[in-house]
Amino acid sequence: MTAPQRVNKLKAAMQGIQAGDAPQEVAEVLRLPAATKYPVTPSRVGKRQISGYFTSDAAKQLHLLAVERDATIQALLEESLNDLFRKFGKSAIV
Numbered sequence: 001m002t003a004p005q006r007v008n009k010l011k012a013a014m015q016g017i018q019a020g021d022a023p024q025e026v027a028e029v030l031r032l033p034a035a036t037k038y039p040v041t042p043s044r045v046g047k048r049q050i051s052g053y054f055t056s057d058a059a060k061q062l063h064l065l066a067v068e069r070d071a072t073i074q075a076l077l078e079e080s081l082n083d084l085f086r087k088f089g090k091s092a093i094v
Contacts, residue, residue, distance in 0.1 A: 066073050082092040 062073060062076065065071075066076055069076070078093055085092055
């Protein structure tokens, strides 16, 4: 049984055949797409995500609290972290 044509092209490319020496098909294998940079929402520039795993009840309670207070979960978590930081003598988040 022989290897499919695309495997042979890739194998030839991996064995160091120069693009000028190789047939056009191998040169196509060597060409990689340009790296794409995902757009970043302006509100997330300079920030990092912090996450954790909690029970369904805790998640539900957090969502309900957000609705009751007409606030976002982000705002509630920031308030909670500020309280925690103050408790341990650290400065609050802006």
